[in-house]
Amino acid sequence: MSNQLRTELGCNVSNWKIYKGMEHSKSNVRGTNEHGxxxxxxxxYMLEVANQGSKTTLLFDxxxxxxxxxxxxxxxxxxxxxxxxxxxxxGxxxxxxxGGILLSAVAQNAKNHIFPVAFYIVDKECDASYEYFFQNMRSFVDVTDELCIISDRHPSIRKKVLRIYPASHYGCCMRHLGENIRNNFHNSKVVSHFYKAAKAYDICEFNDHFNQIRDLVPKAAKDLEHIGFHTWSRAFCPENRYNIMTSNITKSVNSMCDVEREFTIVALFDEINRRFxxxxxxxxxxxxxxENRFVPSIEKDISQYVNADNKLLSHQFVNYKICITSHGDVATVDLQRRTCTxxxxxxxxxxxxxxxxxxxxxxxxxxxNQIYQYSTPYYPVKNT
Structure with a gap:
């Protein structure tokens, strides 16, 4: 910046004076931190008046x-x-x-777009801050076994989820675990088998890859077992996690707000509101x-699956349960429970x-037409 001022304006200005000038200009536009x-x-008060039904809380020590x-x-x-x-x-x-920390809670709509749930400014990440966060979120996000909360394994998040949302599922970010394995064990084969095990739908396929991890680095397998397969593996996780295996959407939000992180809190929330x-x-x-009933990505999957079923044979052996065979592969479908092996x-x-x-x-x-009746109600175009 100082070189640019010298060449373009012929001014010899110190870096300190440039810094103070920039701070003064920012304060004129966005206000000072103290004023914020x-x-x-x-x-x-104005947020609640302008957005009836919003949830806002402010706490002082x-x-x-x-x-x-x-x-x-x-x-x-x-x-x-x-x-x-x-x-x-x-966060x-x-x-x-x-300073401070911006915590974000975000969901994903049917088209895999980021959907904000809540934002929260705290002094630091700890048990007290996450307890206050989840208590506020609980006022509009119900305690139900349908809910799944995913994080990068911060201990305070897991502790407070288990206490405030006891009926819900807590899941770990697959990518976060994968990078930890890469950094701790420096074995690319283990990382590869971990991702394949985490993404596997079938338990047999999961076991094949996990046994490879155990043979290559027993300590890595022991750590993953201690964390719990149900928190990071698709084959073992509850059905309420859908197909969301990472917390990458929060990383995208953090990246989106990269410049705004130096704003005052009032300016930061105004920009978040405007962006979304x-x-x-x-x-x-x-x-x-x-004209589609479901979002394009789901319609594409449906079309692919419809074409694949031409090679399959069905045999009904119990009400709503149907045996499907194809070249030695056998699967059992329960249409009433909407499950398949x-x-x-x-x-x-x-x-x-x-x-x-x-x-x-x-x-x-x-x-x-019946395909849509057997699908989740979260995928229609009207929900995006």
């Missing part, structure tokens, strides 16, 4: 100093009711004068005239190729 903290009460600020807009609360109940949580450091309002508008315009129907919530053949055998010529 002083107007928090008024800002919270015993000395009257700022501690926590929680925000979830009414549009986010209403929209999350139509989302899959999988929430990823992560990123703020670069303002007084603009994204929601663009997403709606993309699909407003769509291949686990794709269970986890992705759309009929797998085996289920497609089962639906065809049950409903005949009307089977294409």
């Amino acid at each position: 903290y002083a107007v928090h009460n008024a800002y919270q 015993e000395n009257g100093r700022f501690q926590y600020f929680f925000v979830s807009y009414a549009a986010w609360i209403i929209g999350f009711r139509e989302m899959t109940k999988v929430i990823a949580i992560d 990123t450091f703020l670069r303002s004068k007084y 309002a603009l994204l929601f508008h663009h997403r709606r315009m993309e699909l407003v005239h769509s 291949c686990k794709i129907f269970d986890l992705d919530k759309i009929p797998c190729p085996h289920a497609m053949e089962a639906i065809r055998s049950q409903h005949g010529d009307d089977f294409r």
Whole structure:
């Protein structure tokens, strides 16, 4: 910057003076940090007035100093009711004068787009801050076995999820675990087998790769067993996790807000609101005239699975249970429970190729319409 001033304006200015000038300019545009903290009460009130139904809380410590600020807009609360109940949580450091951490809780819509649930400013990540966070989120995110919360294994997150959302499932980010294995054991083959085991739908396939990990690095296998297969493996995780295996969507939010991390808190939340309002508008315009019943990515999967079922044979042996065979491969589909032994129907919530053949055998010529009846209600275009 100083070289640019010298060459373009002929001014010899010190780096310190440039820094102070930039700080002064930023304060003129966004206000000072001190002013931002002083107007928090008024800002919270105006958020609730302008966005009826929003959830905002502001907490100060015993000395009257700022501690926590929680925000979830009414549009986010209403929209999350139509989302899959999988929430990823992560934090990123703020670069303002007084520091702090921005925690984000985000979901994923049917088109795999980021959908915000809540944002939260804290002084530090600890048991107390996460307890306050989850207690506020609990006011609009119900305690139910349908809910799954994914994180990068921060101990406070897991502890408070188990206490405040006891009926819900806690899951680990597959990519976070994979990078830990890479850094701790420096074995690319183990990392490769870990990702294949984590992504496997079938328990037999999972065991094949996990046994390879155990043979290569027994300590890595022991650590993964201690963490719990149900927290990171698709083959063992509950059906409420859908197909979301990482918390990468939170990393994307952190990247999106990279510049804004040096803003005052008021300016930061204004920019978050503006960014997502603009994204929601663009997403709606993309699909407003769509003739598809489900979002394009799911329609593509359905088309692929329908074509695959031409090579399968079905045999019904119990009400709603149908045996599907193909070149030595045998699967059992339960249309009433919407499950298949291949686990794709269970986890992705759309009929797998085996289920497609089962639906065809049950409903005949009307089977294409029935496909949507056997799919989750979270995938229609109207929910994006």
